[in-house]
Amino acid sequence: MGVRHRIMRSLAALLILLAFAAPAAAADAVVLDGAAKEAGLAPGSVLAAGDAVRLAEGERLQILFQSGEIVTIEGPFEGAIGAGDGQATGLVDTVAALILGHSGTSDVVGASRKAAGGAFAPQADILAVNVDSSGVRCIGDRLILWRSDTDAAAEITARSAHGRAGPLEWASGEAMLPLPDDLAQEGPLAVSIGDQVRRLELKKVPDSVGEAPGRLLLWLGGAGCERQASLLVDAIRGQ
Template identity: 35%
Template sequence: MWLFAMTGAAFATDATVLEGEAARSGLKTGSIFSSRDSIHLDEGEHLVIYLQRGEMLTLEGPHDGPLPVDGAGGGDPDEVSMVSILVGHRGTTSTVGAFEATPATGAPAEPEARPNAWAVDVAEAGTSCIDGELRLFRADATREEHVTARNPLVAPVALDWPAGAHTLAVPEGLLSAGYVNIDRGERTLRFTVRRLPDDRDVSEPGKLLRWFAEMGCESQASVLIGRMVAE
């Protein structure tokens, strides 16, 4: 069950703590709350906050009162709850740091930074958000791999993944069914594709995170959160 940190009136939750702590307000990384809530930050405390409307805010202590933003309190509880869950688990999943078990040994490979949040970890099947093409990512690029991409509408295509290459583009025609199956060794992974609409504004990280959250692209959202916090 999600716990909504509120003080005063019970406004709709529209904010998520991406990083930091406000001990006296009971807020920490992963907390969700209303931007209309009164927040207390002691000297030395800070919060990096994601607002449901797609904005980012860093708040430094000392501070007493609501967030210094206009037009607060709207919010979709389902969306901010998903972001909260991703933030809470991002340190324990392979989506941040991009550890991947090597097919040969099962041992974790050394972490390799993804080029950006659009790159989809080949080890994590699920819903994938794309802007033009589906680009797969692997942390361990020490050896050549041969994978097969297929969907029911077109013939399977064998793809060579050269040693040293961390990413691999999947041909556009293989996404015609809205998903693609990738045969990698003895595993078959399905990637359901969500395309970025031409009229959707994702020019800022917070806006891109909002779209990832709406589409259920959890792995990519976690990667983006890690980058947003690190900046």
């Protein structure tokens, strides 16, 4: 084997290694709703700045950019998407994975199955704390508990490093129960509901996120509040 051939083989091997070692670039946008058949785009599809998109008559795409901006494109349309404002952070990919991995699953998309009857009860307040299970929850300035099954009254106690509330009566027919403001803090929160305990990790939405739904969606996804992020996806799709 000649020297030149050995060099070429070494260069080829190096290029392969670099290709596997290079991190994937963060996406610039994700499709929240709609579809573009020719482009193969559907909810959860990711796009990079400059990607060409073609929509036929009657097709529609609702796209979330890394800046938090949400744009709706209706066909007929042919052109490249912009980069949007803001630096790529990987949060778009997080939202895409959420849409692709959990679409239609009742334990994540925020609509929790009731114990009897198999009916779904909607959670109206996205930043309310669902206590149907334990896990990570995101809150605003107030701490409001939410449950799907409102058939029976319940006695609850909540405690964290910041204080304790209860026992409190959660009346039948009531889905939400506000707790004292001193408990609306980041960190662990244990909620006892009858003989069951929910162990929650609270994360507080920073003021810098603002009120734009797209920015909130990216933040919720990055914070690990999948249930609430999915609720917000559904709300945005309905706009």
